[in-house]
Amino acid sequence: MATKVGMEVSLAAAEAVKQANVDVVAAYPITPQTHIVEHLAELVNNGELDAEFIPVESEHSAMSVCTGSSAAGARSFTCTSSQGLALMNEIVFITASLRLPIVMLLANRTLSGPLSIWNDHSDVMSIRDCGWIQVFVENGQEVYDHVFIGYRVAEDRNCLLPFMVNLDGFILTHVIEPLEFLDQEIIDRYLPPYRPLYSLHPNHPVTMGAFSTPALYTETKKAQDEAIREAMPYILKGWQEFGDLTGRYYHPIEHYKTEGAKVILVTQGSLGETASIAIDSLREKGETVGLVKIRLWRPFPVHEFREAVKGAELVVVMDRAISYGASAGPLAMEIRSALYAEEERPRVVNWIAGLAGRDLSPEDFLQMIHQAKERSDEGYEIYGVRG
Amino acid sequence: MDKNLDRLNIYASRLLSEKEYFVPGHRACQGCAEALAVRLVAKALGRNTVVASATGCMEIVSSPLPLTSWNVPWMHVAFENAAAVASGIEAGLKVLMRKKRIPQQKITVMAMAGDGGTSDIGLQALSGAMERGHDFVYCCFDNEAYMNTGIQRSSATPFGASTTTSPAGSLVAGQTSWKKNMPEIAAAHNIPYVATACTSYPFDLMEKVKKAAAIKGPAYVHILSVCPTGWRLPTQMAILAGRLAVETGMFPLYEVERGRYTLNVELTELRPIEEYLKIQGRFRHLTQEMIAQIQQRVREEYEKLKKKVQLTNED
Numbered sequence: 001m002a003t004k005v006g007m008e009v010s011l012a013a014a015e016a017v018k019q020a021n022v023d024v025v026a027a028y029p030i031t032p033q034t035h036i037v038e039h040l041a042e043l044v045n046n047g048e049l050d051a052e053f054i055p056v057e058s059e060h061s062a063m064s065v066c067t068g069s070s071a072a073g074a075r076s077f078t079c080t081s082s083q084g085l086a087l088m089n090e091i092v093f094i095t096a097s098l099r100l101p102i103v104m105l106l107a108n109r110t111l112s113g114p115l116s117i118w119n120d121h122s123d124v125m126s127i128r129d130c131g132w133i134q135v136f137v138e139n140g141q142e143v144y145d146h147v148f149i150g151y152r153v154a155e156d157r158n159c160l161l162p163f164m165v166n167l168d169g170f171i172l173t174h175v176i177e178p179l180e181f182l183d184q185e186i187i188d189r190y191l192p193p194y195r196p197l198y199s200l201h202p203n204h205p206v207t208m209g210a211f212s213t214p215a216l217y218t219e220t221k222k223a224q225d226e227a228i229r230e231a232m233p234y235i236l237k238g239w240q241e242f243g244d245l246t247g248r249y250y251h252p253i254e255h256y257k258t259e260g261a262k263v264i265l266v267t268q269g270s271l272g273e274t275a276s277i278a279i280d281s282l283r284e285k286g287e288t289v290g291l292v293k294i295r296l297w298r299p300f301p302v303h304e305f306r307e308a309v310k311g312a313e314l315v316v317v318m319d320r321a322i323s324y325g326a327s328a329g330p331l332a333m334e335i336r337s338a339l340y341a342e343e344e345r346p347r348v349v350n351w352i353a354g355l356a357g358r359d360l361s362p363e364d365f366l367q368m369i370h371q372a373k374e375r376s377d378e379g380y381e382i383y384g385v386r387g
Numbered sequence: 388m389d390k391n392l393d394r395l396n397i398y399a400s401r402l403l404s405e406k407e408y409f410v411p412g413h414r415a416c417q418g419c420a421e422a423l424a425v426r427l428v429a430k431a432l433g434r435n436t437v438v439a440s441a442t443g444c445m446e447i448v449s450s451p452l453p454l455t456s457w458n459v460p461w462m463h464v465a466f467e468n469a470a471a472v473a474s475g476i477e478a479g480l481k482v483l484m485r486k487k488r489i490p491q492q493k494i495t496v497m498a499m500a501g502d503g504g505t506s507d508i509g510l511q512a513l514s515g516a517m518e519r520g521h522d523f524v525y526c527c528f529d530n531e532a533y534m535n536t537g538i539q540r541s542s543a544t545p546f547g548a549s550t551t552t553s554p555a556g557s558l559v560a561g562q563t564s565w566k567k568n569m570p571e572i573a574a575a576h577n578i579p580y581v582a583t584a585c586t587s588y589p590f591d592l593m594e595k596v597k598k599a600a601a602i603k604g605p606a607y608v609h610i611l612s613v614c615p616t617g618w619r620l621p622t623q624m625a626i627l628a629g630r631l632a633v634e635t636g637m638f639p640l641y642e643v644e645r646g647r648y649t650l651n652v653e654l655t656e657l658r659p660i661e662e663y664l665k666i667q668g669r670f671r672h673l674t675q676e677m678i679a680q681i682q683q684r685v686r687e688e689y690e691k692l693k694k695k696v697q698l699t700n701e702d
Binding site (some may be wrong): 014022024028043049050052053054056057058060061064065067068069070072074076090093094098180193200201202204205206207208209210211212213220304 | 494633
């Protein structure tokens with residue numbers, strides 16, 4: 001059974017954290033993540049969620065508290081945005097190497113400067129290589145669902161990696177959507193209580209976070225790299241079993257009207273929904289155009305992506321972050337690299353668009369697809385620059 | 388104190404546990420009083436302890452992968468966040484006990500850092516943890532500079548000391564600022580317990596650590612940890628240097644219990660500061676004028692402290 005509600009996505013995210021029976025929440029307020037934390041504080045102070053709520057003095061400490069509490073064996077949660085992520089950057093990398101199954105919601109917002117509170121993906125792209133499992137979601141339902149999926153996958157003893165859910169700031173966090181809430185009984189079946197493999201307790205002393213000399217560092221990092229590569233089947237299992245219980249199935253790469261498509265648009269995050277309207281109108285005109293949405297960002301599903309664009313002649317990649325001075329935006333770089341070894345590969349044209357909340361309408365996507373046909377598949381262009 | 392030290396063997400064998408939780412084999416320098424301080428603190432806290440360590444000498448010497456000197460659960464995350472990590476461990480253990488997922492018992496969470504990890508880069512995380520009122524013990528092992536990276540000055544380096552980033556030059560003679568008063572900063576958070584201690588007074592140190600662990604809420608123990616390597620001091624003189632730091636009034640031993648100040652080693656007369664300074668190479672370059680300046684400051688600070696004792700013990 002499930003309950004249909006209309007709710008702001010941030011509040012729904014907090015409700016999911018409650019239903020996931022999280023033990024420790026540590027967070028510092030930053031726009032546009034605030035409503036999630038505020039609602040969690042309410043849930044704890046009203047006795048609806050039995051957790052320790054730690055209103056830390058910085059995001060650096062938010063991630064540090066979660067690192068400590070997760071190491072103690074507690075299911076731990078935090079969320080942040082932009083500058084907050086930049087401040088906690090140091091610890092984000094360490095939690096992955098410590099193999100701690102923390103779940104973080106990242107309400108994507110651009111990085112300063114200039115200061116801007118609006119949405120793009122420059123925050124998450126700055127920590128692309130942090131070693132967390134990283135997914136993008138498209139709507140409120142996917143945010144709600146991925147809190148449970150996140151813990152289920154992260155805590156799987158075959159994974160033991162932190163899990164980051166990217167949701168677009170404002171576009172998702174501040175929007176009221178129709179959502180389906182799961183019954184607690186379903187969630188409890190899907191997500192058993194966290195039983196850590198190792199934890200900080202006097203009955204079984206362990207040393208965590210030892211330092212490494214060059215004699216062992218490479219082997220340590222090889223082990224960590226294998227951990228995230230080998231997490232793939234357990235991520236798929238987490239999605240599959242969630243689908244079996246709820247009817248909502250998720251995949252590393254989501255397809256939209258890609259059958260026989262000669263031109264494929266690639267997006268990440270909530271703009272996939274807007275882009276699909278553009279695809280519909282082109283299909284109505286008889287153009288063989290499709291949409292591919294990258295849900296799983298790390299580990300990157302190279303094989304699934306190659307399959308998704310097979311047969312296409314042109315792949316139009318929309319990035320929402322700049323990698324200054326690079327050959328392309330972060331997503332296009334990844335895609336060009338994934339396709340390089342293919343004998344027959346499509347042209348990859350890269351747009352950087354929708355920076356810091358600049359609106360993109362279906363018409364803009366039509367423009368990007370149209371203009372891409374004439375563009376070189378080298379480098380990138382920033383779409384819609386004024387003046 | 389002196390009497391106890393004279394009868395060290397008798398006293399120690401009767402009252403101190405022989406169990407070690409910070410075990411031999413670590414890679415600290417010869418004569419390191421900080422390693423001794425950590426050993427005494429771990430001994431005082433006993434088995435039911437979880438440690439969150441900052442980056443620093445004690446972290447590096449005790450945890451070279453795949454070895455460890457720790458017989459209690461111990462975690463290192465980064466340099467500036469020992470207090471935040473300890474907050475998380477404390478919160479985690481508390482909620483798991485409340486939800487009956489681990490047995491109910493008293494577990495002391497101890498955060499440890501050097502003077503740089505406490506008074507410089509870790510000050511914000513420590514202030515936050517003290518303000519939020521976590522039940523933990525924070526031990527600052529103060530060796531008065533960034534010794535791990537090669538004796539660079541910190542805000543806890545004393546006035547005049549020569550370090551690699553406050554060298555005694557022809558124009559500027561060593562550290563130009565006065566040592567940041569960390570115990571007072573801790574006390575200003577109105578936490579239930581603040582104390583200063585030194586390895587040259589081992590029983591006093593251990594008593595204070597035990598008291599800190601027994602008190603509910605944040606407790607801060609600031610431990611002067613003599614560093615022969617960084618202080619340019621013969622290795623056999625670490626204990627003597629610590630005693631002179633206390634007896635000259637340079638580092639008074641005191642407690643602040645719920646706002647009430649107590650001097651633990653009350654000195655009727657301060658030994659001349661020169662006796663402390665002259666045995667250390669880091670002060671070799673000091674002029675008589677600078678020594679007089681330090682002497683005056685030490686006297687003033689000691690008088691201030693005595694006044695606080697007086698003021699907070701009036702009925």
